[in-house]
Amino acid sequence: MSVSPGTVRSVQPGWEANKTATRNAIVDTALNLVRVKGPGRFTVDDIAAAAGVSRRTFFNYFPSREAALVVNIEEFLDHAADQFLARPAEEPLVESMYEVLTALADPIHLAAMAEVYGLADTDAQMNRFQLQGWENCAERLVTAISQRPGADHDPLYASALVGSVLSSGKAALSQWYRRTGGDVTEESLTLLRQLLVDVVGYLRHGFTL
Amino acid sequence: MSVSPGTVRSVQPGWEANKTATRNAIVDTALNLVRVKGPGRFTVDDIAAAAGVSRRTFFNYFPSREAALVVNIEEFLDHAADQFLARPAEEPLVESMYEVLTALADPIHLAAMAEVYGLADTDAQMNRFQLQGWENCAERLVTAISQRPGADHDPLYASALVGSVLSSGKAALSQWYRRTGGDVTEESLTLLRQLLVDVVGYLRHGFTL
DNA sequence: CGCAGGTTTGCACGCCGTGCAAACCTGCGG
DNA sequence: CCGCAGGTTTGCACGGCGTGCAAACCTGCG
Numbered sequence: 001m002s003v004s005p006g007t008v009r010s011v012q013p014g015w016e017a018n019k020t021a022t023r024n025a026i027v028d029t030a031l032n033l034v035r036v037k038g039p040g041r042f043t044v045d046d047i048a049a050a051a052g053v054s055r056r057t058f059f060n061y062f063p064s065r066e067a068a069l070v071v072n073i074e075e076f077l078d079h080a081a082d083q084f085l086a087r088p089a090e091e092p093l094v095e096s097m098y099e100v101l102t103a104l105a106d107p108i109h110l111a112a113m114a115e116v117y118g119l120a121d122t123d124a125q126m127n128r129f130q131l132q133g134w135e136n137c138a139e140r141l142v143t144a145i146s147q148r149p150g151a152d153h154d155p156l157y158a159s160a161l162v163g164s165v166l167s168s169g170k171a172a173l174s175q176w177y178r179r180t181g182g183d184v185t186e187e188s189l190t191l192l193r194q195l196l197v198d199v200v201g202y203l204r205h206g207f208t209l
Numbered sequence: 210m211s212v213s214p215g216t217v218r219s220v221q222p223g224w225e226a227n228k229t230a231t232r233n234a235i236v237d238t239a240l241n242l243v244r245v246k247g248p249g250r251f252t253v254d255d256i257a258a259a260a261g262v263s264r265r266t267f268f269n270y271f272p273s274r275e276a277a278l279v280v281n282i283e284e285f286l287d288h289a290a291d292q293f294l295a296r297p298a299e300e301p302l303v304e305s306m307y308e309v310l311t312a313l314a315d316p317i318h319l320a321a322m323a324e325v326y327g328l329a330d331t332d333a334q335m336n337r338f339q340l341q342g343w344e345n346c347a348e349r350l351v352t353a354i355s356q357r358p359g360a361d362h363d364p365l366y367a368s369a370l371v372g373s374v375l376s377s378g379k380a381a382l383s384q385w386y387r388r389t390g391g392d393v394t395e396e397s398l399t400l401l402r403q404l405l406v407d408v409v410g411y412l413r414h415g416f417t418l
Numbered sequence: 419c420g421c422a423g424g425t426t427t428g429c430a431c432g433c434c435g436t437g438c439a440a441a442c443c444t445g446c447g448g
Numbered sequence: 449c450c451g452c453a454g455g456t457t458t459g460c461a462c463g464g465c466g467t468g469c470a471a472a473c474c475t476g477c478g
Contacts, residue, residue: 094416207413
């Protein structure tokens with residue numbers, strides 16, 4: 001959620017602390033509003049007012065209502081992509097991808113992600129923004145692969161692999177969300193991990209049952 | 210493009226012929242406008258005026274500018290999904306999926322699709338709508354699988370498979386588009402088919418080089 | 419103090435998407 | 449031929465969206 005003021009001060013040169021503060025305020029307020037009022041049942045002005053900020057300022061931070069909400073999913077996916085970047089470059093790709101998938105079960109970002117994830121069912125525009133979030137993650141992974149030292153990979157291979165890994169991970173998440181409703185408990189976490197292990201098996205052995 | 214009037218009359222009960230006619234007019238006009246003016250450089254009113262129809266009528270057919278354009282991609286994907294439905298239900302899933310992928314090289318829908326496909330680079334909203342189109346196709350395939358007689362499949366397996374197949378197909382299409390610019394010639398078609406064969410290989414043997 | 423960044427705000431404009439009711443076809447039975 | 453019943457097209461209006469612009473407003477610093 002919010003970062004401790006000390007660390008923020010040390011990293012952020014002065015006024016930028018306020019920027020991230022209001023940014024977080026907007027994101028949190030949007031999430032709260034969607035909880036209270038429901039997916040499409042509030043306007044940008046509502047968010048701005050509830051966040052104690054002008055309508056125009058909202059648009060200084062986000063180009064749309066959906067963008068402010070999808071942040072939670074983007075952080076979730078960024079964290080997963082970070083796990084890939086943390087792997088040694090010599091490691092086989094499929095092995096590193098395994099790390100990306102299991103990182104999807106990270107309990108820290110999972111709850112906020114799940115809450116926004118569920119909005120895709122009722123709000124078409126929200127769904128589109130989420131799909132874009134996944135695609136951004138894919139692009140990030142593909143370029144990361146292409147920059148690996150000794151990357152003699154076929155670019156087609158890289159994008160097909162990344163696409164398959166992510167869509168399989170998304171399938172696992174969907175299944176998990178359907179069964180658990182997005183509640184993050186110890187039990188649901190082990191279920192999610194199991195689902196992810198399953199899709200990893202499919203990817204490894206090629207979907208040939 | 211346009212259907213011969215005779216067959217239309219025989220199938221469509223009277224006034225509905227006009228409906229599909231104006232619908233096609235809107236789609237074609239939108240495509241022409243994007244060719245002439247560029248992605249985001251025209252409004253719904255422009256489309257309506259150029260199609261000889263009122264602004265309000267446009268919105269009777271499509272909920273947004275993008276929806277009118279993405280039709281070309283949806284038809285392309287629907288055709289691919291149809292190939293799956295035409296397969297015998299006893300056939301192994303992976304085999305039927307192969308048919309879906311190779312259907313992506315259908316030259317009839319390919320040109321119009323490619324033209325719209327390229328808009329995703331410069332128009333973010335267009336990109337989102339296209340992603341949604343692919344997701345719709347995936348959902349269609351998954352429910353089709355679940356309705357196969359003797360469908361004892363794990364739903365996770367089905368959605369992971371479909372997601373991987375489609376994202377791999379999309380990867381092949383992207384690669385093809387990059388190299389050919391979307392021009393549909395005999396040469397580019399064989400290239401596309403080769404790329405599709407490649408990703409099929411990845412899917413079959415599990416991305417383990 | 420007053421200045422030099424950068425941020426927030428108000429204002430205005432054009433466009434979007436939709437509900438509503440009236441006008442407008444078009445085929446069909448009287 | 450008439451008028452009616454169904455469906456389509458249109459105009460109107462309204463609220464919401466997204467952005468350019470310029471003025472007001474901080475905040476640190478010399």
